Amino acid sequence: MTAEALLTWARGPGFDWALAIFVLGMLLRLFEVLSLGSKPDLAEGRGSGVAGGLKTIVTRTLPRSSVFAREPLRIINGYVFHLGFFAVLFFYEPHIELFETKLGISWPGLSTGVIDALAVVTVASLVLALVLRLTSPVLKHISGAGDYVAWAVTILPVMTGFLAYHHMLLPYTLMLALHLLSVELLLVVAPFTKLTHMFSFALSRWYLGYQAGHRGIES
Amino acid sequence: MSAPSVEKGIQFIREQIDAPIASFFSSCVHCGMCAEACLFYGQTGEAKYTPINKVEPMRRIWEQEFTLWGKVKSTLGLSRKVTEKDFEEWETLVYDGCSLCGRCSMVCPVGNDISGMIRKIREGFAVAGYAPEGLVGATKRAIEIGSPMGVRLPAVKAQIGHLQKDTGLDAPLDVKGADYMVLLSSMEIMNFPEYMEAVARIMKQAGKTWTISSKAFEATNSGVQIGVSDLARELVQRVVDAAEELGVKTVISPECGHAYTAIRWEGPNLIGRPYKFKVQHILEVLDEFRDQGLLKTEGMEEARMTFHDPCQLVRKGGVVKQPRDLLNMVANNFVEMKDHGAMNWCCSGGGGVSANERADELKFKAFKQKKSQLDELHVDTLVTACANCRITLEEGLEENEMDIPVVGLTELIADHLVQDKKEKA
Numbered sequence: 001m002t003a004e005a006l007l008t009w010a011r012g013p014g015f016d017w018a019l020a021i022f023v024l025g026m027l028l029r030l031f032e033v034l035s036l037g038s039k040p041d042l043a044e045g046r047g048s049g050v051a052g053g054l055k056t057i058v059t060r061t062l063p064r065s066s067v068f069a070r071e072p073l074r075i076i077n078g079y080v081f082h083l084g085f086f087a088v089l090f091f092y093e094p095h096i097e098l099f100e101t102k103l104g105i106s107w108p109g110l111s112t113g114v115i116d117a118l119a120v121v122t123v124a125s126l127v128l129a130l131v132l133r134l135t136s137p138v139l140k141h142i143s144g145a146g147d148y149v150a151w152a153v154t155i156l157p158v159m160t161g162f163l164a165y166h167h168m169l170l171p172y173t174l175m176l177a178l179h180l181l182s183v184e185l186l187l188v189v190a191p192f193t194k195l196t197h198m199f200s201f202a203l204s205r206w207y208l209g210y211q212a213g214h215r216g217i218e219s
Numbered sequence: 220m221s222a223p224s225v226e227k228g229i230q231f232i233r234e235q236i237d238a239p240i241a242s243f244f245s246s247c248v249h250c251g252m253c254a255e256a257c258l259f260y261g262q263t264g265e266a267k268y269t270p271i272n273k274v275e276p277m278r279r280i281w282e283q284e285f286t287l288w289g290k291v292k293s294t295l296g297l298s299r300k301v302t303e304k305d306f307e308e309w310e311t312l313v314y315d316g317c318s319l320c321g322r323c324s325m326v327c328p329v330g331n332d333i334s335g336m337i338r339k340i341r342e343g344f345a346v347a348g349y350a351p352e353g354l355v356g357a358t359k360r361a362i363e364i365g366s367p368m369g370v371r372l373p374a375v376k377a378q379i380g381h382l383q384k385d386t387g388l389d390a391p392l393d394v395k396g397a398d399y400m401v402l403l404s405s406m407e408i409m410n411f412p413e414y415m416e417a418v419a420r421i422m423k424q425a426g427k428t429w430t431i432s433s434k435a436f437e438a439t440n441s442g443v444q445i446g447v448s449d450l451a452r453e454l455v456q457r458v459v460d461a462a463e464e465l466g467v468k469t470v471i472s473p474e475c476g477h478a479y480t481a482i483r484w485e486g487p488n489l490i491g492r493p494y495k496f497k498v499q500h501i502l503e504v505l506d507e508f509r510d511q512g513l514l515k516t517e518g519m520e521e522a523r524m525t526f527h528d529p530c531q532l533v534r535k536g537g538v539v540k541q542p543r544d545l546l547n548m549v550a551n552n553f554v555e556m557k558d559h560g561a562m563n564w565c566c567s568g569g570g571g572v573s574a575n576e577r578a579d580e581l582k583f584k585a586f587k588q589k590k591s592q593l594d595e596l597h598v599d600t601l602v603t604a605c606a607n608c609r610i611t612l613e614e615g616l617e618e619n620e621m622d623i624p625v626v627g628l629t630e631l632i633a634d635h636l637v638q639d640k641k642e643k644a
Binding site: 028029032033034035036037038039041042043044046056057060061063064066067070071074075078136137138139140141142143144147192194196197200201203204205206207208209211215216217218219 | 249487494
């Protein structure tokens with residue numbers, strides 16, 4: 001198979017299959033959660049569960065100061081790779097063009113120079129995340145194979161994208177094909193790892209916040 | 220209960236898994252922030268005390284039985300079933316190394332109620348026969364005698380007798396239609412009789428009628444602590460039956476943290492229906508009296524005081540502002556600890572830890588967290604609103620040779636009642 005053929009497959013059927021697995025997989029995961037149901041709280045409430053749930057979906061985005069003070073590097077690094085990843089995914093012009101062909105909507109992007117720098121920052125941040133995971137006794141203790149798989153499938157698209165853009169390591173066409181394939185790997189793997197948190201975080205925050213709101217306690 | 224077995228333990232853990240718990244496990248990214256909020260990890264530095272690790276057996280059951288991918292992994296032999304060995308290993312993490320303080324649930328970035336899950340995994344450990352001797356004994360006494368410390372009605376009556384003789388006040392038993400039915404914790408009957416006297420004084424000044432039920436005077440719910448819902452339900456039912464039989468308007472949960480969560484929040488869900496009466500913590504009642512002008516105090520404490528927030532009140536119960544309003548009525552030098560209120564650190568003896576003698580050494584280690592909070596403040600007096608916190612704090616302070624008296628907020632308020640002074644004069 002030539003690089004061109006690989007790229008054509010990755011752009012066409014490969015991408016469509018990966019996207020289908022991603023969407024169906026995530027829906028399955030959400031169904032697996034929601035179908036278990038939860039019992040209504042019979043205790044007389046003090047406040048609104050709905051308000052508490054909605055509020056907590058937003059507020060848990062920021063850390064509490066007392067915990068931040070204990071692990072500032074780990075927490076800041078968490079923001080860096082999340083924001084960096086989002087920026088290169090959603091604000092790189094060629095990506096926006098892809099979204100436009102698939103979804104029919106587009107938005108303004110960032111200059112390639114900025115994206116380029118952000119890609120480097122994101123990769124560095126993900127490498128640091130791995131180092132922290134491998135060196136912190138707590139993180140090592142609670143990590144399993146899934147954590148390293150999730151890390152690998154997240155960093156690969158950013159790295160291959162960067163290498164393709166700079167025509168480094170491999171011929172451009174082949175590297176671009178690998179970039180697309182790594183994205184497809186991420187899409188296929190995501191529903192079956194902790195990467196489900198990209199959607200389920202809203203559910204878990206909601207449930208905790210709902211109880212807190214109902215009881216009238218801080219969340 | 221029938222004979223304990225690991226199979227039954229697994230079955231009980233399985234039954235706890237609902238949509239919230241499934242969402243929590245789905246969302247966990249193993250970031251380890253919960254460890255930073257945990258006093259047992261913080262003071263031991265041992266990674267096994269990371270809160271989310273304490274529910275690892277539950278996570279495995281969830282993954283293997285409630286997710287497609289987990290089922291595939293099981294079929295391919297890629298996952299380890301939960302076994303007797305896991306119960307052995309996790310028993311001390313689940314009971315000794317967690318006071319159900321709920322700090323972890325406050326900091327989880329994806330909103331996982333980790334302490335809530337630890338409360339629930341205990342259900343499986345208890346029926347599997349992997350629960351600490353101290354808690355098993357306390358629960359047995361609660362069911363058979365009516366109190367985890369083995370306090371019987373004559374002991375309560377004796378205390379009422381002392382109250383009548385010493386102060387001329389009364390604590391009336393079984394009064395139908397009273398405004399309030401007051402619950403006591405064993406600890407208060409055994410160690411802190413000041414509480415009953417304080418309530419009697421305050422009720423008299425406020426002009427409210429109150430009673431103690433001879434059938435259900437105990438507030439402590441060991442069933443909740445050990446994690447046996449059947450027993451927790453029975454203990455709640457006793458209170459509900461007594462309160463509804465007497466037709467009281469409000470049941471007052473005493474200065475105890477978990478008793479409040481048990482009767483106020485878990486109770487209706489345990490018995491499967493809402494109550495016909497209100498439940499309030501004593502501090503909520505006092506603050507209401509204050510608000511209505513029914514609580515008149517005089518004189519101010521000049522000693523430097525701080526307030527230890529009982530975990531179950533602030534993080535599970537929502538009683539944060541009331542103790543501050545009350546303390547400010549009687550204390551000129553009230554100072555806050557770092558991380559007070561909703562993020563206060565546990566005394567180290569909650570969630571049944573103090574009833575579990577095996578955990579003593581670990582408990583004293585964890586107490587160092589409270590010690591460091593107090594060391595910064597240099598207070599003369601430590602005020603709290605939970606008899607279990609109080610005894611744990613007293614023991615910890617003594618162990619560390621710190622000479623700080625611990626007082627209950629209710630009795631502190633009672634000491635400053637206006638009518639009290641007039642009586643004396």
